[in-house]
Structures are given as C-alpha cells and as structure tokens.
Amino acid sequence: MRKTPKLVLLSCCAALLTTASVANAHFGAVIPSDDIVTQKDSKKIEVAVKFLHPLEGHYMEMVKPKRFGVVHDGTSTDLLPTLKAVKGTEPGKAFTSWQTQYQIKRPGDYVFFVEPQPYWEPVEDSYIVHYTKVCVNALGLEEGWDTPVGLETEILAKTRPYGLWTGNVFTGQVLVKGKPAADVEVEVEYLNESPENPSAVHPPSDPFITQVVKTDANGFFTYAMPRAGWWGFAALSTADWTLKQDGQEKPVELGAVMWVHTTDMK
Amino acid sequence: MMASVLRVLALSVIVFVGCLSSAWAHKVNIFAYVEDGKVYTESYFASGQKVMGGKIEVLDANGKELLTGTTDKEGLFSFPLTEKKPLTIVIDAGMGHRNTYVLSQDEME
Numbered sequence: 001m002r003k004t005p006k007l008v009l010l011s012c013c014a015a016l017l018t019t020a021s022v023a024n025a026h027f028g029a030v031i032p033s034d035d036i037v038t039q040k041d042s043k044k045i046e047v048a049v050k051f052l053h054p055l056e057g058h059y060m061e062m063v064k065p066k067r068f069g070v071v072h073d074g075t076s077t078d079l080l081p082t083l084k085a086v087k088g089t090e091p092g093k094a095f096t097s098w099q100t101q102y103q104i105k106r107p108g109d110y111v112f113f114v115e116p117q118p119y120w121e122p123v124e125d126s127y128i129v130h131y132t133k134v135c136v137n138a139l140g141l142e143e144g145w146d147t148p149v150g151l152e153t154e155i156l157a158k159t160r161p162y163g164l165w166t167g168n169v170f171t172g173q174v175l176v177k178g179k180p181a182a183d184v185e186v187e188v189e190y191l192n193e194s195p196e197n198p199s200a201v202h203p204p205s206d207p208f209i210t211q212v213v214k215t216d217a218n219g220f221f222t223y224a225m226p227r228a229g230w231w232g233f234a235a236l237s238t239a240d241w242t243l244k245q246d247g248q249e250k251p252v253e254l255g256a257v258m259w260v261h262t263t264d265m266k
Numbered sequence: 267m268m269a270s271v272l273r274v275l276a277l278s279v280i281v282f283v284g285c286l287s288s289a290w291a292h293k294v295n296i297f298a299y300v301e302d303g304k305v306y307t308e309s310y311f312a313s314g315q316k317v318m319g320g321k322i323e324v325l326d327a328n329g330k331e332l333l334t335g336t337t338d339k340e341g342l343f344s345f346p347l348t349e350k351k352p353l354t355i356v357i358d359a360g361m362g363h364r365n366t367y368v369l370s371q372d373e374m375e
C-alpha cells in the first residue's frame with residue numbers, strides 16, 4: 001500500500017525533471033581552440049561547431065550546417081567544405097558535431113559564423129535556427145570585431161569580445177534583419193566543458209542554468225561574467241516565416257548567438 | 267618667474283603622462299610574410315593605425331644586422347629574401363614603441 005504512492009511520486013518527479021531539462025536553453029556554439037593568437041602561438045586553430053545545452057553539457061544531433069565561414073578584413077570566406085563530422089556519445093544517445101582547422105595568415109580579427117539547418121524540437125513544437133559567431137584576434141591588430149557579418153539576426157559586440165577578464169561585463173546589441181531588436185530575451189550560459197574550468201559547475205536550481213537578460217529599446221543588453229571560460233549569449237526572436245513539419249506550418253525560433261571568453265586576473 | 271617655471275614643469279609632466287598612456291594603449295606590432303622571394307612587413311598599432319616612417323631592422327639568428335629600412339605611409343616595408351634562414355625583424359617607432367617578429371624557416375616556404 002505504501003509503496004505505490006512513492007513510486008508514483010518518483011516517476012512524476014522523473015517526468016518533471018525530464019521536461020525541465022528538455023525545456024532548457026539550446027545554444028548553437030562555435031568554439032575556437034584559441035581566441036587570441038599571438039606571434040608565439042600556433043597559427044593553426046581548431047574550430048568546433050556544435051548544438052548543445054552548454055551548462056549541462058548535453059549535445060543535440062547536428063546535421064551539416066547550411067553555411068559556415070569566416071570574415072576577415074571585410075572579406076567573407078566559405079569554410080563549409082572544410083567541416084568534418086565528429087561523432088560523440090553521452091548516456092543513451094549518440095550525436096554529431098562539426099570541426100575544422102583554420103590557418104591564420106594575417107593580423108586582424110577573424111569572425112567565424114555558422115547558419116545551421118533548422119532543428120526540429122518537438123517539445124517546443126518549433127524549429128530552431130541559431131546564427132552563431134565567435135571572434136578570434138590575431139597578431140595584435142584589433143580590427144573587425146565591431147562589424148556585423150550580415151546574418152538574419154546577430155549580436156553586434158559593443159564590448160570588444162576578446163581579452164576579457166572574469167567579472168567583466170559584455171554589452172551587445174541585438175539586430176534582427178540589421179535593425180535593433182527591443183525587449184527581446186537574451187539567454188546566457190556558461191560552457192561547463194571550458195578547458196580552463198577547474199571543476200564542473202553544479203547549479204543549485206534550474207534558474208541558475210540559464211541566465212536571462214532583456215534588451216532595451218535600442219536592442220542593447222549587458223551581462224557580467226562571473227567565471228573564467230566560454231560564455232554564450234543567445235538572443236531569441238520568432239521568424240516571420242514558418243517551416244512545415246508533418247504537413248503543418250510551424251514557427252521558427254531564431255537565435256543570434258555569440259560566444260566570448262573570459263580569463264582570471266592573476 | 268619661479269611660478270611660471272613651475273607651471274611649465276607641471277604642464278610638461280601632464281603632457282608626458284598623457285603620451286605614456288597613449289603609448290600603452292597603442293602598442294606597436296609588426297607582422298611579416300614571404301611571397302615570391304620577397305619579405306613583406308606590416309607595422310601597425312592595435313587600433314589599425316599604420317606606423318609611418320618607423321625604423322626597421324632585420325637581424326639574423328645570431329643577432330647580426332643584415333639591413334635596415336623605413337616604413338612607408340601604409341606602414342609597409344619589403345626586402346628580397348636572400349637565404350631561407352630565420353630572421354628577426356624589429357620595428358622601432360620611437361618613444362619606446364618597439365616590437366619584433368620572428369620569421370621562421372617554415373614561413374618561408
């Protein structure tokens with residue numbers, strides 16, 4: 001008699017937990033092996049492209065993106081043919097992420113960007129498309145980071161997005177079709193698998209996983225980053241177009257995602 | 267008399283400190299690459315401003331000076347690559363603005 005309610009309770013909890021974790025924030029990610037390439041560093045960097053829940057470290061399956069490239073000195077270069085699939089596993093599932101090697105040849109900022117294929121998320125009854133970018137600085141020339149790539153939606157950095165200390169704020173302006181987006185939600189997550197993270201972060205409750213800030217009337221937002229490593233900012237809007245799923249038109253969540261790296265003051 | 271000397275001195279200190287801080291914010295950089303048997307150098311500040319009329323010194327692996335030159339309006343200076351051996355290229359833009367680029371052998375292929 002006693003056992004049954006406990007079991008029911010447990011399975012309810014399990015169901016709730018599953019729902020909660022599925023509902024957590026998705027992030028497109030473009031993570032380079034080095035974000036400040038100096039004369040002494042290897043000029044060949046690895047760039048990883050993935051789709052995941054950054055704090056919890058859960059990956060989503062990612063098909064080959066629609067577009068992947070780099071902008072340097074005003075010129076955009078297509079890198080899609082260089083992307084290689086990387087197979088990974090976590091308990092209960094296998095997933096694909098992507099990776100390339102890139103040879104830095106000149107000084108200046110390199111903005112890597114990706115436009116993924118729409119991802120169908122049944123739990124949200126919506127497609128997700130995260131236009132994602134990251135900036136790598138090379139050889140002491142700090143030029144290029146403040147120029148938009150020209151994506152359907154993107155975060156325009158107002159804080160130089162590299163050489164940031166832990167605790168610094170990051171300010172960005174959210175653009176949708178090139179225009180400032182007022183009052184949109186920006187989800188912020190720490191990448192728990194950041195190479196310099198000394199120990200995994202365990203959020204005491206769900207609201208800690210994804211931090212949320214909203215843009216002001218001019219599309220600006222600011223967030224202070226409390227730990228060394230990679231931070232993802234995802235500004236979310238709904239597309240004015242839909243996509244078909246099982247013959248029905250479904251909404252598309254657009255994300256303008258940018259990744260920045262912080263370093264402890266020592 | 268004394269007061270005006272002091273005033274000038276105080277002003278000099280302010281100007282000097284001002285220069286120092288701008289020197290720090292505008293760290294000079296040099297980058298070099300090889301193309302078609304020539305070594306091309308670019309000298310610039312972090313902001314993207316070019317180093318005009320900066321002094322270039324090219325040294326071999328033993329620190330022996332091979333040649334010198336001056337950067338143009340675009341911060342550029344080039345010279346022929348005579349031997350595929352490592353080079354240290356120094357930019358001296360004055361006022362302690364100085365940096366080097368080591369061009370390794372594998373960057374000469």
